[in-house]
Amino acid sequence: MPEGKASVRNMVSSIADGASKQKSVSSPEEENSVKHNKLFGREKPVHNILGGGKSADVMLWRNKTISGSVLGSATIIWLLFEWLNYHLLTLICFAIVMLMLGQFLWVNAIEKFSSTPIKLPRIVIPDHVFVNIAKSIGGEINRGLGFLQDISCSGNMKQCLLVVASLWATAVIGSWCNFITVAYIGFVAAHTLPVLYERYDETIDSVMDMIFDKLRHNFRTLDAGDLSKIASNITEKKAE
Known part of the structure; x- marks a missing residue:
């Protein structure tokens, strides 16, 4: 355990030292090389x-x-479902009941004070609204599937590890919370992480590059050690 803690401290200190050195770089070539190491290899x-x-x-x-x-509306909806134990069917029924009671009182009030009958317009949702919603959802799903397939087939270890770590974190959070809470956390992350990354992209990219360089180095060291053990075992068996 002390050796593991010492290795973690050494890794954190090396990342911090690398970050301080990265900020003090003044060479244009090095600055350009850092700028090209964008998260997920983005160019746009x-x-x-x-x-x-x-x-x-x-x-x-x-x-x-x-x-x-x-974001505030999403938070209110999440509070209704999670803290007040509301259900989607309950909210839909309450909304329909309020709409029906409002129309009922309005029609009866107008009939009492007016001699002409009133004809309320029909509430109709156009068909193209459902078509556009389905197209939008299908397009986002297909874009997400294409993104995951591109990541898995690109051969870039950094991108693949980021996506795998994100999916693993989502799976862990999903084991702790229900689907509504996970969806709300994802919604909040989608409305906070992109703007933070856009504002501090150079710092985040440099730190992530140093972390993945350290992981690559440890992976290569571990891989070389395992290969040497396998080779020594094979030579020992042949000698026997």
Whole structure:
């Protein structure tokens, strides 16, 4: 246990020393090389990677009022489901009951004070709304599947480890919480992590590069040690 703690301290101290050295670099060639080591190997701005539309503007807080309203609404919905133990069917039924009672009172009040009968317009949701929603959801799912397939087939260990670690963290959180809480955590992360990365991308990229360089070095050392053990075992068996 002391050796493991010492190795962890050495790794953290080496990363901190590397970060301080990275900030003091003044050579243009080194600065350019650092700038090209972007997270997930991205070459486009974060806004374009997120789609470049209104959803990207909301996630990157281009309009703080709209983004704050969206995040606040999601928080209220999560509180209703998680803390007040509401269910989706219960909320839908309550909303329909309130709508029906409101129309009932409105119609009866108008009939008492007016001699002409009133005809309320029908509440109809256009078909293209459902089609657009289905297309949007299907497009996002296909884009996510394509992204995961590109990562798995790219051969880039850093990208693959990041995605695997993210999925592993999601699985662990999912074992602790229910689906609504996991969805809310993902929603909050989608509205906070991109804007933080856009603001501090150079610092995050440099730190992540140093962490993955350290992991690559440890992996190669471990791999070389295992290969040497296997080779020695094979030679010993042949000698016998």
